[in-house]
Amino acid sequence: MLRLIPVLALLGLSACLTPRPRPLSPAATLPPLALEPATFGGSVSLAQQLAFAHEADPDGPRTVEALLEIDPAALRLAGFALGQRVFSLVWNGSALEEERDPRLPEQFQSRQVLRDVQLVYWPAETLRAALPPGWTLEDGPGHRALSHAGKAWVTVRYDGEPRWRGRAELVNAAEHYRLTIDSRPAED
Known part of the structure; x- marks a missing residue:
């Protein structure tokens, strides 16, 4: 039974990552981002709780604990479900290395995760x-919006x-999803 719990957690995470119908507008294909870690402009080490909610998932949001480190050499992100690591990403500015639990669904795309971290x-x-x-x-106090053709496709508060x-x-x-990130310095 204890071995089944992480599998159930991964299945819950996969529910918010299942493929959805493509948007009608080609403008809704978001630009990829793969900025060098040094362009972040500093270093940070965070403990996070990530909550994913997809509009087609009636059982959402799904949560994952994460550790995020950004320094001039690399961005490192590890995700945990029920205390077990389910993925880790390392981006050094030229290569994205990934380790993933074999039960993590294919729909979980490391490049999209990297894009979202950089957008935020x-x-x-x-x-x-x-x-x-x-x-x-557009960027102002307490908010940010990524837009194309007058429509905000991604907003951050x-x-x-x-x-x-x-x-x-x-x-x-x-x-068609919402990502809520609760962060605190990893040392806290």
Whole structure:
């Protein structure tokens, strides 16, 4: 029975990651981001609780504990369900290394996770410089929006300053999910 619990947790996580119908507009295909870790502009080590809610998942949100470290050399992210590591990512600016539990669904895409982390935490000017033509990033106190053709496809709301402290909520209208991130320094 104890071996079944992590499997059930992974199945719950997969429910929010199952493929959904593609958006009607090609503009809703979000630009990939793969910025070098040094462009973050510092170092941070965070303990996080991530809650994923997909609009087609009536049983959401699904939660995962995570540890995130960003320094000039690398971004490292590890996710845990019921105390067991289910994935880890290391991005050094040129290669994305991934370890994943074999039960983690294929729909869990490391590049999308990297994109979301960078959309939430990277400096606005760095993000703007990496966006393809037609995409804009609005950034102000407590919020951020990634837009194309006048429509905000991704919005982020922040409760804390600096933005990696406290709660951040990313709403992805293109891929139909909400990600709530509760962060605190890992030393706390």
